[in-house]
Amino acid sequence: MKGILLVTWKEFIHIARDRIGLFIMVAFPAITLMLYGYALNFDVKNVRLGVCDLDKTKESRAFVRSFLAHDYFGLVEDLQSAEEVEKALSHGEIAVGIVIPKDFGRAVQTGKEIAVQALIDGANAQSANTVLGYIKGFTLNFVARKIQEKLEATGLRIGQGGMDLRMLMYYNPTLETARFLVPGLMGIVLTVMAVVATALSLVREKERGTMTMLKMLPFRAYQIVIGKTLPYLLFSLFAAGLVLVASKVLFGVEVKGSLLLLFSMLLVYLFGALALGVFISSLTESAQVAFTIGVTMTMLPSFILSGFVFPLESMPWAVRAVSYIVPARYIIAIIRAIMLKGEGLQTFMFEFLWLVGFAIAMTLFASIRVRKTLAG
């Protein structure tokens, strides 16, 4: 125990002396949270719409108006021909263009089938899909209204017709992006800080030649591993607390479940992540290599393969299989369950056990490697 504390104390002094490093560790979670909370969201709104109305009748104008009734579309251009729509599309002036054919009004009046063209920039497939969905939806709505007008005109008194959709969102009633991002963000920030910061901890000693000093001291490998991780553990927990306070103050996102449970889960996770950092550090001789491994192995996978942004179900099975070994996946699921759903341990037992296994395995691996380094 004394050995661990000694190593911890030494590392603490090291960190405390590093003013810039300290500042970075506090500023990073804060800045990232601001960015995520305020700047980023997935809603596709104010899509730049170009309209080429070849019909120019009351019906076609009503059709266009129905698109502009909400803030999903913003009319930017009134175009004269389909070619102009294509040109505006290729110049990026519009994101989507609709071409209303010449006999649109008559077809709507007399009840013929007619096709409206939607020309769309598909480069960003996800946005394009959403926008096409909007267009189809608005068109269906327009038709439904026309049918209703017809019904009323026939004088048949058969009520209002139609079918409403009532929606109820659990856990995030207004589908705020912040509410959904904060748990994921916490997982990412902690992973990055923990792994990347510790990844350099041993390499630094090697590069500066202080490793030999460490070797001569009567420390055991596990004491060094745990001792080196402890200060970062405290910093990371502090950062987690900071993210929680900030997300409450700034975005009104509160922890629904037990705070104690949340922090104990974070503790287990951080232990594994920090040991992984020490493990990476023990593998390499230079800080640059340690960093590149650390970023490639943790930052990107925990961003992309954790279900933070991209739904895991959509990935090909091979990639999904890989995602099962990404620790961030489990902690993000747990944070979401506790923060947003207020669930208890029994619903994420599997995730929890996985994290415990991860922490034990990583401490073991790191200790074995460090013992080798100390002996060598």
Add this chain to the structure above:
Amino acid sequence: MTGVFAIVKKEFKQIARDRKMIPLVLASPVFQLVLLGYAATMDIKEVRLAVCDHDKSSMSRELVRSVVASDIFRAVAFVDNEDQIDPLIASSKVYMGLVLPKDFEKAIVSMKGTSVLVVADGSEAAKATIALNYMQEALLIFASEQARKALAMVGARDIPLIRVEPRVFYNEELKSRDFMVPAVLAMVLMVMTVVLSSMNIVREKEYGTIEQLVVTPLKGGALIAGKLLPFLVIGLVDICIVVLVAVFWFAVPMRGSYVSLLLASLLFLVSTLGLGLFVSTVAKTQQQAMMIAVFFVMVPSVLLSGFIFPIENMPTIFQEASRFVPMRHYLAIVRDLFLKGTGLRSHLSEVVQLAGLGVFIFGLAATMFRKRVD
């Protein structure tokens, strides 16, 4: 000039001596490509649905059938009571619940109007939005189909029908991959040039060897050139790797010219190397350099450049701020180069802004670096 090459040679020797560095420089871009090419997709393939049908009529069953027919929704649970849906959602067994009221059929047939309830797990807002759009569309189609039938029954003939014919340009099959893979270029260049170059320079400070460099007869400018050239080379090698894998493995269309791609990349490299140099003047240790580069350059760049999150959706102030992010302009050029084949001429404003940022950043960094050295 010979001085510059002497330093370049020294740097390459140092990089080569570190056995693990070279495979990493080659493997890291491939790894990022595989991740972003295969995993970075928002396409939703399956939404698990719980159905609570209070009506149990042929009409309500038809609705469920038509919803499931869209391939997106899969009904995995049928429950008798809406309360039974809650635990299913809480444990993530289903993602959405559809509740049909008791007199559903009667209301539809008599055109009295009715409402169905959709409950969804909002904790993944991005997915929820997309899934809801699909559900809304499926229900609308069903509703207008029924209205049409009812009208036909009372003998109305002039029922309009408007079809939407989508024509998708540039990415005809709407693959997320074609959008994400070209963007890896920017990501790889950031990692390789900003972070590694800054760490490399700071290492000399840490080792105390920077004094040796300073007392050599080399001027500040030559020192900078010698230090950064190897990373320019690494960056160019990585560009080749990314382009090769993107085009031949992921079959991403490359419709523009390779010369334009190279020019745009070189322009971007001026900014990134400048950022690397800048970070190196601020940081005292490699750890600091890495943290500053990752946390304050890379992460904000990725988030504000439109890499994943569309810029148009950001508040105005962030949209304006993103103009100062070189990666934004580079991404706009590169993505269009791949998918649309538009050259640098149609991206003149991006090219100018990218060049301006490059000159400014590099100039500032070089001045600061020289002050330190001299």
